[in-house]
Amino acid sequence: MTPNPDHVLRITQELGLKVHQVATTAQLLAEGATVPFIARYRKEATGELDEVQITAIRDRAEQLAALDDRRASITASLKERNLLTDDLARKIAAAETLHALEDLYLPFRPKKRTRATIAREKGLEPLATLILAQAPATDPAAEAAAYVHHEYTPDDGKNTPQKIASADEALAGARDIIAEHVSDDAPTRAKLRALYQNTATISTKVINGKETEGAKFKDYFEWSEPLAKAPSHRVLAMRRGEKELVLMMRITVDETAALAEIEPLHLKPAAQRSAGIPAREIADKNARAPAPPTDENTCAHHIRLAVADACKRLLSPALETEMRLETKKRADETAIKVFAENLRELLLAPPLGQKNTLAIDPGFRTGCKIVILDRQGKLLHNDVVYPDQSASRSDEAREKITGFVNYFKIEAIAIGNGTAGRETETFIRSLDLPKTLPIVMVNESGASIYSASEVAREEFPDHDITVRGAVSIGRRLMDPLAELVKLDPKSIGVGQYQHDVDQNALKRSLDDTVISSVNAVGVEVNTASRQLLSYVSGLNTGIAANIIAHRDENGPFKTRAELLGVPRLGPKAYEQAAGFLRIRDAENPLDASAVHPESYTIVEKMAADLGLTLADLVRDEKARRKINPETYVTDTIGLPTLNDILAELAKPGRDPRRKFDAFAFADGVNKPEDLKPGMKLPGIVTNVTAFGAFVDIGVHQDGLVHISQLADTFVKDPADIVKVSQRVTVTVTEIDLARGRIALSMRGKPELGARTGPRAAPGAGGFRGAQRPGGTHLGAPAPRRDSGQSLGGDWFTAALNKKK
Numbered sequence: 001m002t003p004n005p006d007h008v009l010r011i012t013q014e015l016g017l018k019v020h021q022v023a024t025t026a027q028l029l030a031e032g033a034t035v036p037f038i039a040r041y042r043k044e045a046t047g048e049l050d051e052v053q054i055t056a057i058r059d060r061a062e063q064l065a066a067l068d069d070r071r072a073s074i075t076a077s078l079k080e081r082n083l084l085t086d087d088l089a090r091k092i093a094a095a096e097t098l099h100a101l102e103d104l105y106l107p108f109r110p111k112k113r114t115r116a117t118i119a120r121e122k123g124l125e126p127l128a129t130l131i132l133a134q135a136p137a138t139d140p141a142a143e144a145a146a147y148v149h150h151e152y153t154p155d156d157g158k159n160t161p162q163k164i165a166s167a168d169e170a171l172a173g174a175r176d177i178i179a180e181h182v183s184d185d186a187p188t189r190a191k192l193r194a195l196y197q198n199t200a201t202i203s204t205k206v207i208n209g210k211e212t213e214g215a216k217f218k219d220y221f222e223w224s225e226p227l228a229k230a231p232s233h234r235v236l237a238m239r240r241g242e243k244e245l246v247l248m249m250r251i252t253v254d255e256t257a258a259l260a261e262i263e264p265l266h267l268k269p270a271a272q273r274s275a276g277i278p279a280r281e282i283a284d285k286n287a288r289a290p291a292p293p294t295d296e297n298t299c300a301h302h303i304r305l306a307v308a309d310a311c312k313r314l315l316s317p318a319l320e321t322e323m324r325l326e327t328k329k330r331a332d333e334t335a336i337k338v339f340a341e342n343l344r345e346l347l348l349a350p351p352l353g354q355k356n357t358l359a360i361d362p363g364f365r366t367g368c369k370i371v372i373l374d375r376q377g378k379l380l381h382n383d384v385v386y387p388d389q390s391a392s393r394s395d396e397a398r399e400k401i402t403g404f405v406n407y408f409k410i411e412a413i414a415i416g417n418g419t420a421g422r423e424t425e426t427f428i429r430s431l432d433l434p435k436t437l438p439i440v441m442v443n444e445s446g447a448s449i450y451s452a453s454e455v456a457r458e459e460f461p462d463h464d465i466t467v468r469g470a471v472s473i474g475r476r477l478m479d480p481l482a483e484l485v486k487l488d489p490k491s492i493g494v495g496q497y498q499h500d501v502d503q504n505a506l507k508r509s510l511d512d513t514v515i516s517s518v519n520a521v522g523v524e525v526n527t528a529s530r531q532l533l534s535y536v537s538g539l540n541t542g543i544a545a546n547i548i549a550h551r552d553e554n555g556p557f558k559t560r561a562e563l564l565g566v567p568r569l570g571p572k573a574y575e576q577a578a579g580f581l582r583i584r585d586a587e588n589p590l591d592a593s594a595v596h597p598e599s600y601t602i603v604e605k606m607a608a609d610l611g612l613t614l615a616d617l618v619r620d621e622k623a624r625r626k627i628n629p630e631t632y633v634t635d636t637i638g639l640p641t642l643n644d645i646l647a648e649l650a651k652p653g654r655d656p657r658r659k660f661d662a663f664a665f666a667d668g669v670n671k672p673e674d675l676k677p678g679m680k681l682p683g684i685v686t687n688v689t690a691f692g693a694f695v696d697i698g699v700h701q702d703g704l705v706h707i708s709q710l711a712d713t714f715v716k717d718p719a720d721i722v723k724v725s726q727r728v729t730v731t732v733t734e735i736d737l738a739r740g741r742i743a744l745s746m747r748g749k750p751e752l753g754a755r756t757g758p759r760a761a762p763g764a765g766g767f768r769g770a771q772r773p774g775g776t777h778l779g780a781p782a783p784r785r786d787s788g789q790s791l792g793g794d795w796f797t798a799a800l801n802k803k804k
Helices: 005-015 019-030 035-041 051-080 086-094 098-108 115-121 125-133 140-145 167-184 186-199 215-220 232-243 255-265 269-274 279-284 299-347 391-407 421-429 447-451 454-459 465-478 480-484 503-521 530-534 541-554 560-565 571-580 597-609 614-619 621-625 639-650 794-803
Strands: 201-206 222-226 247-252 357-361 368-373 379-385 412-416 439-442 680-689 692-696 703-706 727-736 741-745
Touching: 005 019, 005 051, 019 035, 019 051, 035 051, 035 503, 035 571, 051 086, 051 098, 086 098, 098 186, 115 125, 115 167, 125 140, 125 167, 125 299, 140 167, 140 299, 167 186, 167 299, 186 255, 186 299, 201 215, 201 232, 215 222, 215 232, 232 247, 232 299, 247 299, 255 299, 299 480, 299 503, 299 680, 357 391, 357 465, 368 391, 368 465, 379 391, 379 465, 391 421, 412 421, 412 465, 421 439, 439 465, 447 454, 447 465, 454 465, 465 480, 480 503, 530 541, 560 571, 571 597, 597 614, 597 639, 614 621, 621 639, 703 727
Parallel strands: 357 412, 412 439, 703 741
Antiparallel strands: 201 222, 201 247, 357 368, 368 379, 680 692, 680 727, 692 703, 727 741
């Protein structure tokens, strides 16, 4: 399939790229290449485009293709009804947006029975046409009088003949026809659309009687702001309030300004001058509100009435709906982008690596679930201890855990940071364990969802959800990416209004993020799960299952070439996947690297030229320094790929993720009651939103660092300052135990006790009883936050904007 040349040129202009870059990328995508494959292994062809640019080309090409499909559908419909003129065909072909296309089609779209339809049934279209012509000698009242007593049969199913009773009725019907003509006029809609986009106001009011029930939306009980400047989280919050029948939301423009924009499109210059509009303003089409006509029996007068009626009754509701959809789409895109960025940071969190691990899912009444995992993450043993229920049970827990550590040669302890997490950590640290043994609190967001999932049941059919949850906690410490891909990304809890945004767009973006992350790290084919393999470039769930079946039946893969023996894994899938699949201790050392098999001959030639084997070339850094990559440039392999190959030979199969560094919360600070203003505490960023960042400081609920408190300088985007999983030092500025609120600051000299926003109503803000915008519950012990959603920290943002 050849890319559309017009699309290529348009994308080139919009993205500021070169024609050959867009054309080649579009061609590769059309041939079934994936974004990670193109970015990694086709650098020469694309001019070294990165994944973001390639994804932008893919998405825009799909949008333009959808626009062409709609264009073809409209053209076919018009042809079928013999309505397509040469002029209309040219305009349809030239339409560059879906709005422009639909505006052109609107007059010809099949309509329900409208006031204009009824007027046409009365035979009043000639009168409307006469008025629109605006001939100076036309007397509308006299012309309308000719229609009095005119008999017609309405198309209402009754077929009862009726008569026009008066000239006023005839004129009213003519104006209805003119109003619909104005509403269907593409230039008129374009003018009014631009006015809405540039000057509209979005406002909300509380519905009477909903003040108490909707207290979490208190900041929006009487709120308005320019639509063009409304941030995504506020737009989504207002829409949610409307959906929950707490708020009424409107998007409006100044009616006088609207009429001033569109009246000149339908009044002839003479009529505009008679209305008191200066000639210069008429020429510029920037006239302010036209003055009332002195003569009410003129064509211009009736056109003004029709335009005003069209604006209020037809255009304004239609444009408001359009703006609602447009701002929702824009808000969705921002929220989805925030979610994807947070997810990527979480997926690429530093792994501990292959260690014998004791993992604990903490609990008070039900005890602490303990599992022992070997270095490959295989479950060896499970048990339950009750360290806080009695002295005897505490001693038993102490004896068991110490015994497990010694017997299984435990190299790390993972503790879920949910209910009883800090108390369990304190207990474990009190034991007589090796000082070098890492004890790590692990974010267990979504663990409860995993433990009840089909994936977990397949993996551990003989164990209950408590054991599965503990296993997930341990494996997250060892390799967050390998474990988190088993979850629906939406359950991880790092999103913003994730249940309110376009679910298809959200899924695609998150899938892109997971695919990008998995392929950036690479996958060990002999140990990877089906879920992890399914995200590898070129593979899917079915092929991943076939790889595992082949592995189980024939033993571990010894070479990448053996993958071609897997059912349904043909040459194209192999081409896309091979470079991202690793085989540790393979016969060919390149099989453990990111060097693609298509480049093996080049590397073999490098080794031969130096008189070395491949294994020697990988080991000998001095020998590699002698290689001049320009010597090996070919028609298909250039310096970008050769430099990548040399970098990979230096560290075959290197993991791009940061090095793991154990983290510990402050001793003695385990619950909100332990906090005091001015305390400086270590914390981990758990979520980044448009209005700030949530930070886990080890007290079972996250504090909120408002955007104004992230730095000593102005911050436009919190993501520029912090990332999910980042370790930070924060200062406690305010604690409200009654409402369960913790305000934090990352500024050098924060003002203690100072509010960054008005007092939050119950359920608003990032505190207990509230919920983070992505549906992450903040009231329960962090982070078992798998359901529900509310406003998040909108009271902070509202206050900030009020200050501005």
